[in-house]
Amino acid sequence: QVQLVESGGGLVQPGGSLRLSCSPSRSIFSIYIMGWYRQAPGSQRELVATLTTTGNTNYADSVKGRFTISRDNVKSTLYLQMNSLKPEDTAVYYCNAFYDRKNYWGQGTQVTVSS
Numbered sequence: 001q002v003q004l005v006e007s008g009g010g011l012v013q014p015g016g017s018l019r020l021s022c023s024p025s026r027s028i029f030s031i032y033i034m035g036w037y038r039q040a041p042g043s044q045r046e047l048v049a050t051l052t053t054t055g056n057t058n059y060a061d062s063v064k065g066r067f068t069i070s071r072d073n074v075k076s077t078l079y080l081q082m083n084s085l086k087p088e089d090t091a092v093y094y095c096n097a098f099y100d101r102k103n104y105w106g107q108g109t110q111v112t113v114s115s
């Protein structure tokens with residue numbers, strides 16, 4: 001099993017930045033693919049970005065050029081750097097890990113973009 005602990009959400013003005021962090025309970029090296037998803041009120045959960053152990057990334061079109069997914073192998077932490085935030089980025093953001101053919105989710109962290 002994998003437990004995921006997220007942090008870094010909050011309230012930010014449009015155009016601002018936030019960085020989300022996700023720490024898995026096992027070594028990040030052992031998890032083939034990790035990513036970030038988000039869910040806005042009344043909407044389905046959607047992919048934001050994913051990152052494989054080989055360094056391949058995938059981004060939703062709506063965040064390309066603004067968000068960057070990365071990881072720190074020493075700290076075994078996954079990050080999502082979010083720049084130029086827009087009100088439509090407001091959502092609960094979830095960390096995801098695909099390990100041993102199963103999906104694991106964090107508890108979610110709220111990101112609110114508002115003036």
